[in-house]
Amino acid sequence: MYAWQRQSVPGAASFIVLVLAIAGWCLGYSLEILSIGLSAKIFWGKVQYFGITTLPVAWLTFALQYTRRESWLTRRNLLLLAIIPLITVLLVWTNGIHGLVWSEVTLDRSGPFPAMSVHYGLWFWVHLVYSYMLLLLGTLMLIRMVITFPDLYRWQAILLLFGAIAPWIGNIIYVFGLTPVPNLDFTPLVFSLSGVTIGLNLFRFGFFDIVPVARRAIVDSMSDAVIVLDLQNRIVDLNPAAQRLIGYPGSDAIGRTGTQALSSWAELLSQFRDQREARTELVKYEPDGPRHFEVQISSLLDQQEKPTGSLIVVRDITGRKEAEQALRDSEKRFRQVVSSISDHIYMTEFAANGHQSNLYISPNVATLTGYPLEKFTGDWNFWPTVVIHPDDRASAAKQVERFAQGKNSETEYRMTRADGEVIWVRDSGTVEKEAGGQGWVVYGVVSDITERKRAEQALLTSEAKFRTLAETISSGIFIHAGQEFKYVNSAAETLTGYSQAELMTLKFWDLVHPEFKALVKERALARLADPNQPPPHYELKMVRKEGQTRWVDLTTSVIDFEGQTAVLGTVFDITARKQTEEALSVALEQAQEASQLKTQLLANVSHDLRTPLNAILGYTEMLQEGLYGPLSSRQEAATAEIIDSTGQLLDFINNLLSQAELESGRVKLNIVDFSPAALLETMHSAAGTMARAKGLTLTTEIADNVPPTVPGDPYWLRQILANLVNNALKFTDRGRVDVSIRCPNAHHWAIVVADTGCGIPQEALPYIFESFERASGAAPGVHVGSGLGLSIVKNLVYLMGGHVNVDSDVGQGSTFTILLPLASVREKQA
Amino acid sequence: MTLPLALIIEDDPKLAHIFGEALRAAEFEAEIISDGHVAADRLAATIPAVVVLDLHLPEVSGEAILHQIRADERLEGTSVMIATADPHLAETLRNQADLVLIKPISFGQLRDLAKRLRPVDQS
Numbered sequence: 001m002y003a004w005q006r007q008s009v010p011g012a013a014s015f016i017v018l019v020l021a022i023a024g025w026c027l028g029y030s031l032e033i034l035s036i037g038l039s040a041k042i043f044w045g046k047v048q049y050f051g052i053t054t055l056p057v058a059w060l061t062f063a064l065q066y067t068r069r070e071s072w073l074t075r076r077n078l079l080l081l082a083i084i085p086l087i088t089v090l091l092v093w094t095n096g097i098h099g100l101v102w103s104e105v106t107l108d109r110s111g112p113f114p115a116m117s118v119h120y121g122l123w124f125w126v127h128l129v130y131s132y133m134l135l136l137l138g139t140l141m142l143i144r145m146v147i148t149f150p151d152l153y154r155w156q157a158i159l160l161l162f163g164a165i166a167p168w169i170g171n172i173i174y175v176f177g178l179t180p181v182p183n184l185d186f187t188p189l190v191f192s193l194s195g196v197t198i199g200l201n202l203f204r205f206g207f208f209d210i211v212p213v214a215r216r217a218i219v220d221s222m223s224d225a226v227i228v229l230d231l232q233n234r235i236v237d238l239n240p241a242a243q244r245l246i247g248y249p250g251s252d253a254i255g256r257t258g259t260q261a262l263s264s265w266a267e268l269l270s271q272f273r274d275q276r277e278a279r280t281e282l283v284k285y286e287p288d289g290p291r292h293f294e295v296q297i298s299s300l301l302d303q304q305e306k307p308t309g310s311l312i313v314v315r316d317i318t319g320r321k322e323a324e325q326a327l328r329d330s331e332k333r334f335r336q337v338v339s340s341i342s343d344h345i346y347m348t349e350f351a352a353n354g355h356q357s358n359l360y361i362s363p364n365v366a367t368l369t370g371y372p373l374e375k376f377t378g379d380w381n382f383w384p385t386v387v388i389h390p391d392d393r394a395s396a397a398k399q400v401e402r403f404a405q406g407k408n409s410e411t412e413y414r415m416t417r418a419d420g421e422v423i424w425v426r427d428s429g430t431v432e433k434e435a436g437g438q439g440w441v442v443y444g445v446v447s448d449i450t451e452r453k454r455a456e457q458a459l460l461t462s463e464a465k466f467r468t469l470a471e472t473i474s475s476g477i478f479i480h481a482g483q484e485f486k487y488v489n490s491a492a493e494t495l496t497g498y499s500q501a502e503l504m505t506l507k508f509w510d511l512v513h514p515e516f517k518a519l520v521k522e523r524a525l526a527r528l529a530d531p532n533q534p535p536p537h538y539e540l541k542m543v544r545k546e547g548q549t550r551w552v553d554l555t556t557s558v559i560d561f562e563g564q565t566a567v568l569g570t571v572f573d574i575t576a577r578k579q580t581e582e583a584l585s586v587a588l589e590q591a592q593e594a595s596q597l598k599t600q601l602l603a604n605v606s607h608d609l610r611t612p613l614n615a616i617l618g619y620t621e622m623l624q625e626g627l628y629g630p631l632s633s634r635q636e637a638a639t640a641e642i643i644d645s646t647g648q649l650l651d652f653i654n655n656l657l658s659q660a661e662l663e664s665g666r667v668k669l670n671i672v673d674f675s676p677a678a679l680l681e682t683m684h685s686a687a688g689t690m691a692r693a694k695g696l697t698l699t700t701e702i703a704d705n706v707p708p709t710v711p712g713d714p715y716w717l718r719q720i721l722a723n724l725v726n727n728a729l730k731f732t733d734r735g736r737v738d739v740s741i742r743c744p745n746a747h748h749w750a751i752v753v754a755d756t757g758c759g760i761p762q763e764a765l766p767y768i769f770e771s772f773e774r775a776s777g778a779a780p781g782v783h784v785g786s787g788l789g790l791s792i793v794k795n796l797v798y799l800m801g802g803h804v805n806v807d808s809d810v811g812q813g814s815t816f817t818i819l820l821p822l823a824s825v826r827e828k829q830a
Numbered sequence: 831m832t833l834p835l836a837l838i839i840e841d842d843p844k845l846a847h848i849f850g851e852a853l854r855a856a857e858f859e860a861e862i863i864s865d866g867h868v869a870a871d872r873l874a875a876t877i878p879a880v881v882v883l884d885l886h887l888p889e890v891s892g893e894a895i896l897h898q899i900r901a902d903e904r905l906e907g908t909s910v911m912i913a914t915a916d917p918h919l920a921e922t923l924r925n926q927a928d929l930v931l932i933k934p935i936s937f938g939q940l941r942d943l944a945k946r947l948r949p950v951d952q953s
Contacts, residue, residue, distance in 0.1 A: 614933040
């Protein structure tokens with residue numbers, strides 16, 4: 001019953017079976033002895049075998065369990081062990097048929113009581129060997145264990161050993177016929193004895209409490225110090241760790257009071273002297289640094305719950321304390337790091353059931369978002385539904401899905417700060433499995449990448465801008481490297497007639513017109529020879545896809561393209577310009593030809609007008625001179641009108657031709673030294689007639705300081721003088737016209753024409769030198785002229801490097817002064 | 831008394847007539863020649879006091895005749911009056927001629943200028 005109550009204890013269950021087997025055997029044997037008839041004895045003999053066959057198996061099982069080898073006792077092994085016993089029982093009960101167990105059974109009446117005498121059959125020996133083998137195994141196991149028993153369990157050990165060996169002795173005596181009482185089998189008796197001794201163990205020594213032996217081994221090997229005190233605070237037990245702690249070997253320590261033994265701990269323990277249940281941590285300062293101990297004091301109670309002593313467990317927790325400190329230091333550093341970086345850091349736990357919770361949110365989130373930290377710690381949804389930009393919430397949600405699947409994820413999205421500013425962030429999370437848990441933790445970093453995004457955007461914009469520029473510009477742009485095109489723009493397609501794809505398979509050389517290949521080669525070689533002096537651009541002909549030739553202007557520069565030296569070229573079509581140039585060249589030739597013709601025409605006009613004019617003038621003068629007989633007064637007046645008109649016509653012709661020459665820029669001055677006196681004489685002989693006709697005085701004068709010859713073009717100077725004098729005579733009705741030559745300074749000589757005519761109004765002065773412009777003060781119809789005279793004078797004088805000045809008073813007359821250089825023009829021409 | 835000889839070398843008959851009348855009025859014996867070849871032959875045979883020379887002549891140019899006169903030592907005393915409608919050409923020959931007159935030339939002016947060129951011993 002004792003064992004039954006403790007069947008949970010190792011070995012208890014098999015022990016019950018063992019005792020039952022012994023009991024069965026003993027009962028069967030007793031009834032066999034007490035039976036008189038042989039058949040009755042055989043029956044009880046057979047009954048015994050239930051116990052006999054069960055016993056070895058139960059014994060071995062008990063030994064295995066008791067020595068903590070239960071793991072071997074699988075259901076399969078137990079079945080294997082039971083095979084032979086089962087066969088034995090079967091054969092015993094069918095022995096009458098085959099006699100494999102008992103070959104012969106007789107009744108022996110020789111002893112003190114009638115006994116069954118048997119001759120054993122073959123199977124009996126199989127059974128015997130098997131049974132002994134199991135018993136031997138079990139016994140050896142127990143003996144081996146008993147040897148290692150500490151003193152405290154000595155009696156337990158002796159009794160157990162006796163219980164183990166006794167059946168052997170009995171059985172050997174019986175089997176080998178050494179018994180003093182013939183035919184009496186001692187085996188069931190000694191097995192009963194074993195049962196008694198083991199039962200004694202159970203009752204007296206708490207046999208199944210042998211498990212504390214294991215506990216002892218554990219306690220002894222513990223690194224914690226364990227001290228057991230009795231009610232008088234005397235040490236009754238202590239483990240090696242405690243011995244090391246107090247510095248006494250166990251034998252010295254037992255019996256001492258706790259206070260004595262733990263003298264070095266006295267102060268620390270004093271406060272716990274009267275306490276039965278306490279737990280505290282102590283620090284003991286030792287030379288190599290402080291050591292931390294956890295002390296636990298608890299009462300030891302007996303089965304009646306009465307205190308029997310106390311147990312002190314002292315644990316060295318220095319390592320743990322140091323680890324805790326290291327952890328605190330580490331965490332402090334971690335927090336410092338987190339607060340010193342601008343990135344926001346978070347840890348989110350994803351439980352196996354999908355539930356999310358924020359483990360940590362760095363305070364930087366406030367700086368990053370502008371919202372207070374509490375907004376985030378309190379509400380998981382604040383980040384995804386308020387902070388993340390509405391347009392990016394879907395992509396951010398995908399990241400959370402990935403986290404929920406236990407995958408790392410990195411994404412970029414926009415968020416709206418509390419102040420409304422939209423910034424770009426990169427949210428990068430790494431997933432780590434929770435130690436021992438089913439869920440995982442995401443360690444995330446959120447960084448502000450707005451600047452980078454802006455730079456990227458700026459780059460993209462810039463790239464797009466230049467690409468658009470390159471693709472919309474009308475010039476062809478290409479990059480040529482390593483004998484092939486690396487880039488061509490749309491305009492290059494238009495220009496060459498090839499598609500971009502086709503151009504990529506061609507070389508620049510392929511497009512050059514054969515006439516220009518030599519030039520292109522020469523330029524390329526020149527650039528190779530001196531890369532710093534490439535010709536900025538040149539013109540060449542290119543051949544289009546369909547064979548048409550186009551003129552282009554090519555500009556090249558050497559650039560670095562993807563780490564390779566390349567040529568960046570700009571080509572624009574100048575075919576139209578070339579055609580225009582050619583047309584212009586033809587036009588110029590034609591114009592020059594026309595100009596030649598015009599000059600020739602002018603010369604002919606001049607000759608052809610002057611000759612008949614001379615005839616008119618000559619014959620009219622001869623009429624006047626009376627060569628053809630005397631004239632009436634009316635005839636004289638008529639001839640005078642003819643002469644006057646002829647003069648006007650001549651003036652007009654002269655000026656017209658001069659103007660034409662001036663406008664065509666063909667006036668070439670022929671500067672020679674000539675006599676100013678001759679100039680005046682020629683003028684006087686031509687104008688004298690008109691002066692006389694109008695009744696005016698025409699005088700000429702040369703100042704003393706004028707040299708005999710002065711430089712100038714006499715032809716054009718005569719023209720200038722004729723114009724000035726004719727004008728003076730024309731606009732003067734009374735008085736005189738005085739023409740003089742003088743030198744106003746060392747560098748100039750001057751022609752002065754002064755009249756006493758009508759004068760020029762002040763407001764008309766700026767216009768008198770313009771072509772076809774006459775002073776408005778002149779009476780219309782009275783003074784007729786070409787309106788070219790003064791314009792020609794001014795142009796010619798400027799051409800000669802001189803200057804015209806006019807001084808006029810209305811009603812008083814005008815004075816024109818032509819100032820001409822004495823030397824400079826000729827020197828300039830030379 | 832023989833008048834000094836004036837050769838009028840002019841291919842236009844009207845002008846040659848006017849110039850001849852002017853020279854006669856200036857008391858010269860005026861001989862009119864309208865052809866360059868004839869003029870050259872005549873100049874080789876006689877020594878005129880004055881030559882009124884047109885530059886645009888058929889066959890032999892007036893310029894060539896001027897050169898001939900200036901190259902001939904016999905004609906050292908002969909005065910040459912160029913009478914032309916081409917002012918530019920006339921300018922180039924100004925140094926070789928005694929007078930350059932651009933057409934139209936006044937009858938009176940030619941007569942007066944010619945008078946001045948009469949040989950002194952004969953005036």
